[in-house]
Amino acid sequence: MFEFRKPLIAANWKMYKTVGEALDFVKEFLPLVAGVNEVDIAVCPPFTSLAALSIGFKGSTLKLGAQDVFWESQGAYTGEISPTMLLDLDCRYVIIGHSERRHVMGESDLIINRKIKAVGLAGMIPIFCVGETLEEREQGLAREVVRQQLEKGLQDISAQELVIAYEPVWAIGTGVNASPADAREMTGFIRENLAILYDKTWAEDVLILYGGSVKPDNIAQFMAEKDVDGALVGGASLSGVDFAQIVRLNGNV
Ligand code: 13P
Numbered sequence: 001m002f003e004f005r006k007p008l009i010a011a012n013w014k015m016y017k018t019v020g021e022a023l024d025f026v027k028e029f030l031p032l033v034a035g036v037n038e039v040d041i042a043v044c045p046p047f048t049s050l051a052a053l054s055i056g057f058k059g060s061t062l063k064l065g066a067q068d069v070f071w072e073s074q075g076a077y078t079g080e081i082s083p084t085m086l087l088d089l090d091c092r093y094v095i096i097g098h099s100e101r102r103h104v105m106g107e108s109d110l111i112i113n114r115k116i117k118a119v120g121l122a123g124m125i126p127i128f129c130v131g132e133t134l135e136e137r138e139q140g141l142a143r144e145v146v147r148q149q150l151e152k153g154l155q156d157i158s159a160q161e162l163v164i165a166y167e168p169v170w171a172i173g174t175g176v177n178a179s180p181a182d183a184r185e186m187t188g189f190i191r192e193n194l195a196i197l198y199d200k201t202w203a204e205d206v207l208i209l210y211g212g213s214v215k216p217d218n219i220a221q222f223m224a225e226k227d228v229d230g231a232l233v234g235g236a237s238l239s240g241v242d243f244a245q246i247v248r249l250n251g252n253v
Contacts, residue, residue, distance in 0.1 A: 142168075
């Protein structure tokens, strides 16, 4: 965690919480993080709770994010949601290329690339997820997989504002987090590659998050790593108390 990059702790709620449950979370969570200014906090609920949270977060420093987006701004695309619609609900971030979308919905690097471009054009910040499977890691392919995801996902993109989340697939939802050393190695590798793909100054400004079984009792170890600028938190972000502890790096809530 470098001084000039303000850390970001983002909640990815995945397909959890009704609107009522989302509002209950706000009621519990907001007082627990009152006065926290050292980190930016974002919550990415399902689309159905965005409008309610956009109202619930008014007057707070909490930022809203979506978990996915389509790349066109409007049109005959049944079931899709556009960047314009997300912006209209005060979304600042959009998660793109999460491993569940890559592996369950079969989302390709090309689609991910289109979405990153569309989100940037709309003036929001993509949280672009990369990460290798266990099999790829065991075969010694982790770096190459991540390098290719970066290169293809960021093809033809000029240095737009961007957050990258390194989420090793084997650490997501398993309770088996990567070691801080694994996170150090890969986040450093990602930053080196961004400097090669674009320029060094831009690469130094990009926030790189770690994601995968982040909990109140391991967040501080990740944040101690120089290229880890925050976390993308799944399961532990569903509880207001746990997520507040993570935001406070396991300090008192
Ligand atoms: P968990 O924190 O539940 O492992 O999920 C991580 C994740 O996928 C965040 O996007």
